[in-house]
Amino acid sequence: RKEVEQDPGPFNVPEGATVAFNCTYSNSASQSFFWYRQDCRKEPKLLMSVYSSGNEDGRFTAQLNRASQYISLLIRDSKLSDSATYLCVVTPGNMLTFGGGTRLMVKP
Amino acid sequence: SQTIHQWPATLVQPVGSPLSLECTVEGTSNPNLYWYRQAAGRGLQLLFYSVGIGQISSEVPQNLSASRPQDRQFILSSKKLLLSDSGFYLCACHRAGANVLTFGAGSRLTVL
Numbered sequence: 191r192k193e194v195e196q197d198p199g200p201f202n203v204p205e206g207a208t209v210a211f212n213c214t215y216s217n218s219a220s221q222s223f224f225w226y227r228q229d230c231r232k233e234p235k236l237l238m239s240v241y242s243s244g245n246e247d248g249r250f251t252a253q254l255n256r257a258s259q260y261i262s263l264l265i266r267d268s269k270l271s272d273s274a275t276y277l278c279v280v281t282p283g284n285m286l287t288f289g290g291g292t293r294l295m296v297k298p
Numbered sequence: 299s300q301t302i303h304q305w306p307a308t309l310v311q312p313v314g315s316p317l318s319l320e321c322t323v324e325g326t327s328n329p330n331l332y333w334y335r336q337a338a339g340r341g342l343q344l345l346f347y348s349v350g351i352g353q354i355s356s357e358v359p360q361n362l363s364a365s366r367p368q369d370r371q372f373i374l375s376s377k378k379l380l381l382s383d384s385g386f387y388l389c390a391c392h393r394a395g396a397n398v399l400t401f402g403a404g405s406r407l408t409v410l
Contacts, residue, residue: 222397233388233401234342277341279399286399288334290341 193217194280196289204297207268211292213278214260222281223254223261227274228291234277237263268296300325302402304389310408317362317376319405321389324370331372332390332399333364342388348372384409 196213203209215223223240238245240252240261251264261280265272273296278289301324311317323329333345344357346364354364361380365373372389389402 224398231386231406233404235401236398239398281397285344285347286397288342 192290193282193287194278194289196276196278196292198290198292200293200295202295202297203268205268205270207296208264208266209268209294210262210264211276211278211294212260212262213280213289213292214258215278215280215282215287216259217280217282218256218259220280220282223252224279224281224286225250225252225261225263226277226279226288228277229274234288237276265294268294270296270298272296300329300391300400302389302391302400304387304402304405306405307403308406310410311379312410313381314378317374317379317383317407319374319387319389319407321372321374321402322370323372323391326370326391328369330392331366333372333374334388334390334401336386336388338385346374379409381409383407 194215201209225237226234227237228234238247238252240254242254244253249266253262275291275293277291280287303322305320330349332347334342335345336342346354346356348354348366351366362376387405390399
């Protein structure tokens with residue numbers, strides 16, 4: 191089993207739709223969680239951290255479920271510019287472990 | 299804030315040729331530095347990390363090596379490239395005071 195698993199997608203959604211991604215992790219001792227966004231042929235950039243109580247940043251909401259060992263990212267009112275690959279990152283200890291990413295394509 | 303410079307941005311190399319990718323960091327001191335590789339359509343694979351000058355840890359055995367000759371310089375090398383070395387190489391740095399990685403713009407390597 192991979193340490194961090196994501197559905198690779200692609201998720202094809204129309205503009206304005208709500209879409210959610212999940213990411214499961216295997217190490218129950220993981221302490222820090224993040225979502226990164228990676229545009230085609232570019233470097234990953236931090237989208238948001240994921241806090242235990244859940245957190246929101248505009249149209250983006252991140253949640254953590256420690257009991258089931260997964261984190262989620264919800265995007266409301268999708269924009270064309272949201273099209274990208276979303277990488278889940280988990281930190282068991284000092285090293286960051288990346289998921290394979292979920293590709294999102296928002297269509298007009 | 300931290301800035302990471304990587305070069306070259308793109309290169310095409312023949313099998314068996316040597317490789318040197320450079321990464322320098324500005325805006326921080328004594329950073330933890332990382333080299334990742336991303337094959338086409340795949341996730342990020344950690345290759346090397348360094349917590350200080352001359353300190354290199356390898357995560358995956360392969361024909362690549364890394365060196366850290368200065369506090370804010372991290373170099374990825376190979377003596378003889380393989381076809382399987384093709385990929386997108388990313389240098390990253392821990393953001394000061396936070397458990398968050400900042401990436402350079404990457405070096406895209408194609409081995410023919």
